[in-house]
Amino acid sequence: MSPENFITQWQQEPLPLVAxxxxxxxxxxxxxxxxxxxxxxxxxxxxxxxxSPLESISLMRDVVGKRGYVGAGTVLTVEQVDAVAECGGQLIISPNCCPDVIRHTSKLGLISMPGIMTPSEAFSAIAAGASALKLFPAEHVSPVITKAFRAVVPREVALLPVGGIQPNAVQMRSYMQAGANGFGLGGGLYQAGMSMALLRERALAYQQAWRECAE
Structure with a gap:
């Protein structure tokens, strides 16, 4: 998906967060x-x-249908992109900037969110066809640094801090005011082995924090 199409769709999301x-x-x-x-x-x-991530992705796609998007993270190779696509995945998210992975994802018409930490990585990802940029790890990409990225990265390219984002409207707002377009949520939302009741509780906490941030 092109960055222009992605950000147009993303900005209409009532909850622009990746779980x-x-x-x-x-x-x-x-x-x-x-x-x-x-x-x-x-x-x-x-x-x-x-x-068994591909099985989980396939099962989630059956539940989500046309109501959302499901895909894989920690995608490092072109072969993994193909495997995710074959099981119905629509998102290809990486911790790094690999132009081959980005180009192949774009070729298949999927959403590409590579991880970047430097301007050079950002523009390499954009040139390869990234749909959005994952600012990772956000613990090292502060709102001040996000603002510097936003000054040079085209407005049609979404910036999504990932890593250490808490259900805290003050933290979220500081990133949004710096030019971020949403967030990826990791351990603050889900941890292996946790109960589904706790997942719901945390998901609602992030929902509330986002609503307060957006006010």
């Missing part, structure tokens, strides 16, 4: 997807270093 479900199992996948949809999430990521 990162590292460590989720196929047994939990469908229920987790249903809970997250109920809480307003529409972008669900299963990192490939989770147990």
């Amino acid at each position: 990162i479900l590292r460590g989720i199992t196929p047994a939990e996948a469908a229920e987790a997807a249903d809970i997250l949809l109920e809480c307003g999430f529409r972008y669900l990521e299963v990192p490939l270093n989770s147990p």
Whole structure:
């Protein structure tokens, strides 16, 4: 998906957050997807270093249908892009900037969100066809640094801090005021083995924090 099309769609999202479900199992996948949809999430990521991730992605796609997007994180190779596409995945999210992975994702018409930490990586990703840029890890990409990225990265390219984002409207607002377009949520939202009741509780906390941030 082109960055222009992605950001147009993304800016219409009532909850512009990506749920990162590292460590989720196929047994939990469908229920987790249903809970997250109920809480307003529409972008669900299963990192490939989770147990049987492709099976979980396929199960989540059955639940989500046309109501959202499901895909993989920690995608490092072109071969992994193909595997995710074959099981119905729509998102290809990486911790790094690999132009070959980005180009192949774009060729398949999927959403590409590579991880970047420097201006050189940012523009390399954009040139390769990234749909959006994942500012990772956000612990090292502060709002001040995000503002510097936003000054040079084209406005049609979404910037999404990922890493250490808490259900805290003050933290979220500081990034949004610096030019971020949303967030990816990892351990603050989901941890392997947690109950589905706790996932719902955390998802609702992020929903509330976003609403306060957006006010």
